[in-house]
Amino acid sequence: MIIVYHDNKKVDSIFDHQRQENILVKENHILKTLMHLSSRHSDRILVWCRIECKALVNYEEISDSFKIKNTMISYGNGFYLPDAIGYVENSPFINVNTSVKYPSWLMHSAVGAIFGSTLLKFKNVNFTSDFNYDLNSIAKLGMANGLFCYSEPKLLWKPIAFTEKPAGLFALFRFVKQHYRTRWVLLLSLNFLWHERTLTLLPLLYSLFCRNRKFGGSILLETLTTGAITRLPSIDVIIPTIGRANYVHDVLKDLAQQTHLPHQVIIVEQNLEEGSKTALDFIYSESWPFKIDHHFIHQTGACNARNLALKHVVSDYVYLADDDNKFGAHIIEQTLNQMLAFNLEVVSMSYLQKNEVEHLRQPMQWPTFGAGCSIMKSSYLESVSFNMALEFGYGEDVDFGMQLRNNGADIIYLPHIPILHLKAPIGGFRSTFKQPWIDDADRPKPAPTVMLNNIMNKTKWQILGYKTQLCINYYFVQEVKNPLLYFKKFNKQWDRSIYWANVLNK
Incomplete structure (x- = not known):
């Protein structure tokens, strides 16, 4: 593996772990340095590491993590993208359990690694001078195309003292605009207004001028282990x-x-x-x-x-x-x-x-x-x-x-x-069952089982983002067309759903 040590703004030094020798630094830009190394060492694991973490990195674990080439791993304290990313991202990949190896495209600049030939596939993406932003961008683009991304606590021997400084509103809106459909920045702004009483007009306008980032390739499964499979398990x-x-x-x-x-x-x-x-x-x-x-x-x-x-x-x-x-x-x-x-x-x-x-x-x-x-x-x-x-x-x-x-x-x-x-039309393992909330005067919305699932498995911001989308979508299929009356009714139904979800969870 080759390790690029940095201070989060520029490259400090480069070390070839296999040959136990330094490599001459020719470029201060962290990602450009990694990209240059990937073109010359496509068959090697490339590691980035903050100078402060140098003595804490578990290099053996990094090596063991690469059973396949299409892997990207990192770990640190805190995340670059703020919790508000949950307003637009409903997947389990941002509700990270940091105590275990967890699938997530949320990357850290503290320590991480990617295989050289895999990073090289992103050479045509226009990157910025913000290393944290670009790491998250690579993971977000790559995960949808076969890159396996993880938060891996074993990369460090012990927790680090410093916390990742989160991105500001302008960077958040730019990220959403560049990696999601345009409508999501509008929803992001609406969520800030509704749930945080925050007006985000300037970040919204700024983001509309940012071009979407695209990754046209695909990242196929390639093993790094050798040896034939001689016996299949039971x-x-x-x-x-x-x-x-x-x-x-x-x-x-x-x-x-x-x-x-x-x-x-x-x-x-x-x-x-x-x-x-x-x-x-x-x-x-x-x-x-x-x-x-x-x-x-x-x-x-x-x-x-x-x-x-x-x-x-x-x-x-x-x-x-x-x-x-x-x-x-x-x-x-x-x-x-x-x-x-x-x-x-x-x-x-x-x-x-x-x-x-x-x-x-x-x-x-x-x-x-x-x-x-x-x-x-x-x-x-x-x-x-x-x-x-x-x-x-x-x-x-x-x-x-x-x-x-x-x-x-x-x-x-x-x-x-x-x-x-086959979707068999008869029988099936689901049978008719009358739920206790079916006669509730304020019919819970969403179904309490859906709400309970959200409460157990989503972040606060993901739940609120879901609430916003549901409120908008449900308006067009229900009977109350007065917006104020509908909003009052919807909030009652939402509260009843939370109530019944808590009843289910007892």
């Missing part, structure tokens, strides 16, 4: 179901054709009627090349069913499936090979319905989690589960994904591995 499959016997039978047939067979398939069949019998007789009447662990229960709900199934997982990996999946004979083998080759611990596969088209071309960090189309390391099951407070609502898969991230896992989307979602 895997279990879980399937929650209710009233879809024929579909479950088809899923089992697909699993029986796999080139890498599951160790066991755990089926949780739900039927509320006491005294009823299983509709899945074929589990016992037909021969299967794997063990089937069948649970017949008189309680409905996706969260409960999946949690019950996950408790019985014994293999190294687990495939969380639906009862109306359709997939090819190589899906388990192909996915496990990808996970082992590129050191991926949790993946979600392409999960489209008939006639839908997959538009993504390369694997990327995924902001959600597919509860019916994902494979993950079973070791994480000790720390995560589907939140029962979200039962009979929506968002349990998003929450499950956040639990994984907060435990140091990353979720990678594999668009080239398809699963067909």
